[in-house]
Amino acid sequence: MKKVLLIDGMALLFRSFFATSVYNRFMYTSNGIPTNAIQGFVKHMITSMETFEPTHVVCCWDMGSKTFRTEMFDDYKANRPAPPQELIPQFDLVKEVVEAFDIPNIGLAGFEADDCLGTLAELYREEAEVIILTGDQDVLQLIKPNIKVALLMKGYGNYEVLDENGFYEKKGLTPQQLIDLKAIMGDSSDNYPGVKGVGEKTATKLLMEYQTVDGILENLSALTKSQRQKFEDSLELLHLSRELATIKCDVPVSCELNDATITIDRNKVANKFDELEFKNLHGFIDKVC
Template sequence: MAVAERKKLAIIDGKSVFYRGYYAMPNLSTRDGVPTGGVYGFAAMALELIKKLKPDYVAVAWDKPKTNIRRRVQMYPEYKAGRKPAPPDFYTQIPILHELLEAFGWPLYELDDYEADDIMGTLSVKAQKKNIETQLITSDLDALQLINGHVKVYALKRGFSNIEEFHPESFTAKYGLQPDQFLDLKALKGDSSDNIPGVPGVGEKTAIDLLKQYKTLDGVYKNLPEVKESLRNKLEAGKKSAYLSKEIARLWTDAPVKLDLKAMDTTKLDTAHLQSLLQKLEFRSLLNALPEHMRAEVPTTDTLGGVKLKVSKNIVIDSDKVLGDIDLGKADPSTNSGQ
């Protein structure tokens, strides 16, 4: 008797991917001056991956503004401190993106006190209980701690054209560790992007060597007498910081969210509405890049058709950045509008 193939759930780290789209295509706007580069970049990358991964279900996890990191900041007030705010037109594009997500038929999850990767972790745990494979699409390597036989991570590297797939075997090939050691690795080496301190003076190579020998953070500290003096002194001084860093970096998989497979079903969408919205946003090249299940016969138009979009000044970050070599049919992301 043939074994049924697992269903697949793709979960997109929404703000993480949108952030990359915004800085990859800062000049893109509609003819009326509505900035849309982040929305276009997000949609282009997401659609390309959806076509390749062919998930049965898709959801988007989002960082709820201001309240998503509240619990971690209570644990460590310096968590994610010092980050520069994004330019104003980054935020004005978010409602447009949310409208497009609705048209794609991809439900969006956001919660107080839980970050997007916590939500991704929670949904992946729930999916595993139903024997569903989860594909996490993100630029945040915190998700690597979730890897197992049911969970893969598709990590966006530089731009959109370089995406690294992680599963248990590829994780071990890269780090020489098991995925369940990733959290202890981060506890030792820290994470400057999130302002997680780790153990001062301990870098990734040293942390990996320690975990290869002693397996866990607890194992490292139980065997301190075996460690050479200079490193032992750093570990002793940074013990409290290491364990605090581990708790801050740990993804919480208890978020109060429901795995609503019916809402995530990729076949449940209004294709005519989706294509009409893409035309109004002047994303004509994306019409050619849509997966088959999103296609429908609709009249083409070069006008906005009265779409109500908030107009704001488009701030140029780097006019030379583009999506890279991502395959988008007739897309020409170097132009300023009319995508």
């Protein structure tokens, strides 16, 4: 059976950047271009290909900070600092490196990488097993038959791979209920509020009992007075938060499965590595060639 590895490029790039920048290791080329994030990204990408042995690979990216979510809610991700100066030139360069592997780069202005991952996963799961590689827990909502999520753990080659059963064992909820969980408890990293005063524990308990946000709202009279008040005070924000939390699986991106077949030209990759002065990464090419 075909096996597609969908890579959350932003998650890998940011993780790789901060893993070394904390020690001020930016690994400049002789032209003064920092490459620390790209080098870490390449190690993560190749290690995951070695681990999961996919037949096809696609890499998804954010295309700027303005999306339909920021249009819906001005404060969405507004608490995020601007990317560090040393990371900025690496956004375009990393895509060139992915291209050198003949792996498609997919992204669409107005949407996040997550939306591209969700759309392609939905597209491919009819004919392939799909593994989404990310460090972002939000992506767990995409788990369903033929779609697993591999969460990056510390170091290289360490993953927590979750399917529907694994997610249920971990959370006591279905992956789909994660959207409603986030709608209720909000998300401080994405900067949307949810229901003020209701945390993960209470939200999980309510969803176990009433299944969905709609189920909870239909049973407000059964909630404690304090809980009922909190939901009534936050109704508008609750519905908004649910929309913000939902990964769209129908955005207008496509990538034919055939275009994502792994066909790595060793010389092409080696030339790109030489251009960026990746002295220590040539051995990695052998792992996937």
